[in-house]
Amino acid sequence: MVYPLCVLLFLVGLYGAMTQKNLIKIIISVTIMEYAVNLLLILIGYRAGGIAPIIDRTYEGATFTPVSVDPFPQAMVLTAIVISLGVLALLIAISLRLYHRYGTYDITEIRRLRG
Amino acid sequence: MNLMPWLIAVPLGMGFILPLMPKRSPRISDLLANLATLLLVILSVSLLGKTAVYRVGGWEARVGIVLVLDGLSGFMVIIVAAISFAATLFSARYMDRYTARPKYYGLFLLMVAGMNGAILTGDMFNLYVFLEIAAVASYALVAFGCEHEELEASFKYAILGSVASCFVLLGVALLYATFGTVNMAHLSEKIAVVAPGTPAYRVSMFTVMLFIAGLGMKAALVPFHAWLPDAHPSAPAPISAMLSGVLIKAIGVYALVRVMFNVVNVAEVAPGMLYALMVLGTLSMVVGVFLAVGQWDFKRLLAYHSISQIGYVMLGIGLGTPLGILGGLFHLANHAAFKSLLFLTAGATEYRTGTRRLEKMGGLGQKMPVTAGSSLVASMSIAGVPPFNGFFSKLIIILACVEAGRYGFAAWAVIVSIMTLASFMKVQKYAFFGRLKEQWVRVREVPFVMQVSMVLLAILCLGMSALLLPGPKKAFLDPAANVLSEGKDYSSTVLTAQTTGDQIVVSRDMGEK
Amino acid sequence: MKGMSIIVRTVCHWVSAFIFLYGLCIVVYGHLTPGGGFAGGVILACAFGLMVLALGKESAVRAFPVGSASKLDSIGALLFLIIAILGLFAGGGFFVNFLQKQHPGEEMALFNAGIIPLCNIAIAIKVCASLFLAVVVFSVLRVVGGGSDDEFASEEEE
């Protein structure tokens, strides 16, 4: 039940990225897609009734191994979050410059190229 | 000491240092950037012919990240290094028109580092990370001039690129959930034993589709090509040369082929996927050339031809036969040389005349002999005129199609080749031959370093036909093609590599077979 | 750009100091508790961002000049790479955790885990500097639609 909902979130973002006409709305849609993928990775690593993958004095050695959730997807998601922050900053910079040139955020009015 | 990590550390470190350089004295940045790319050429040539596995952080392949140098990645690294050296040499004078040169070179070298990282990595998630480095740097470089068209093209490119990266990351996540690992060799070992029809098989096929969509978008295969004809012409000329010459190959074609042949090994697991690759390739080939024929913008025309030529590469590799793969990879290398040369000559004419419209040019050959000469060489190569490299690679691809019994595909390849020839005859006629127009009487040849970089690439275009001679073929092309045609050997090569004292892990030479 | 009212300014001054300390704490204890270089670096940048928003750009830039932020950005990234390359010379491989291999610290101690805390610090410097730059540059731009280059004022002082 949880996985399909996560995919649905991804597809909502994809739908937005395909249909929106406003630069900021497109950026928001792409960000939603990235959130959905991050959530999916963390869902994959979850262990029912598990604990966070941080060893402290109460859980040491053998008692920790069978209860910890998977630390690997968490590390991947941390990386992915920072990458999406970087991409977001660059996209905002491009759209600011576009606004400066064209005076609008509407892509139907930003159309000098034909491709 | 093993030289492999330096292929990434050198451009990365220089990319970090260059933005610190003073803006007032651009020559320091020129010098450092050229030094870095020259060093990359030396490093990559010195690694030629080796097969090695490097364990980053000293962890074994399963646990940590490995860098894998085999025939294919060595081949790609040399192409990237050679083209980026020519491009930095060209930039030294071409970029006089722009400000913020230290940032330009910084982004350039970070893009090269991203490509080298993506080529050398043996880990799916690491592939995603380095893909993003190269892609993010290229988004910024496309918009570097900050003009209307450049920003528009860059935004379109960046959004499509981000969506594509999301697909790639989704694919990596699904593979991890199913097989518990993201190491390419380890994954390949696990996918090889999956029986068709099982849930794991279904997930891996879905993942391959995600990768075709995501990486195909980066490689500009036809249904996903919309960004390329805008983005590539808009960038400064050396960047266009890098994007068309190597970026779409390193993070598009190479990554896709690596995943499909070495990780999933579609040739055995799902031959239908290879057929899909061939269809996409042929579609790109045909659509690209039809869109190119009517173009009058020099760089835009070249960009459409990039789509078409990538189609050839995909068709050759998609055949899956050893000859087809050889032809595809050879065409990939050739295309890197002649397409970047064509973009540089287009940049050189624009540098002097200030226009990219072909109908406004004319007779420039009299005033710019070096540019015209190298452009002629590159045009003949891309059009497949006999003594030049493009002829041989296209011939091999067509022969491979015939050999595999795919006559329809072979026919399309011949037709597209003829149309390419027609299109480039038009370019030569309007731009460099004919009567010199009144307004271009005072045009002069471009500065010396720009000539040097164009002549270097022209010599490369001429000399690359020699790669088909038995000796060079055995050293350069065969090992690369073997990596793909013997796709399932990849995992055993990486996983059984023996550790020695200095972490240099050399296994059996894959080129020997 | 002007700042906000005096109450907001005073509160933000105090609060940003605490946020800053919290960020440092997250960075330094990154290998023992949740957090690490990235989270900590972003928190540090948020402390500066709060100052930019509340006190106005001038006072924030006085505390952390844009020129040195852009230098720190490169230096932080370079430090991380240098740690990686040091592993090549001291530990026999790129990114080898040579400190931990040679001098394993006491488990659960602050000075432990070899290069991990060092990497956290380098990353924090880098992330903080670059995000501070992003906040400053995006919030001080005076963008007028359809303008030419001259009306475009992104100030990155040398």
Added chain:
Amino acid sequence: MSTLLVLLFVFMIIAAIVAIHTNDLLSAVISLGAVGFGSSVAFLLLRAPDVAITQIVVEVLCLVLLIRATVWRGIRTVSGSRDTFGMAVSGVLVVILLIFTIIAFEQFPTFGDPVMNRIADAPANDYIRNGLSETGAANLVGAVLLDFRAYDTLGEATVLFTAIIGALALLRRKSRSGEQPKE
């Protein structure tokens, strides 16, 4: 636990739909914030405190950047007509993708059953078993991030560096030097 997560996801999907369909940019950005904070809470519920901390601070920063970039400049509403045909085509495409994904997820490992249970030689097992003894870091996410897979983290830092350098380069005051090639 599972019901809570489902409710959280439904909330996030609604917020995402609002973010995409509202005509007011400020509401759209705030709804994006709702999605982000929702995912941060989800990370906390899924026992990923590192990710939750990072997500929440990154979210704050994203919102600040987006609001300062757009709404602050007085651009509040989305104008322009909607392209019904494009929406229909995208809708069909999304539905097709949804069907494909549901097929792919049909016998996907059940939720709460991580790879360590199913696959003996998964690297995650090594990380959990030997992470502390081999790297000395008690926070295993930190151990994976900065020791086992530190190379990824170098790449990640580079992406951020590249993006910021790129943004600074794009927002420079003058893009052309105005210097004509010397004749």
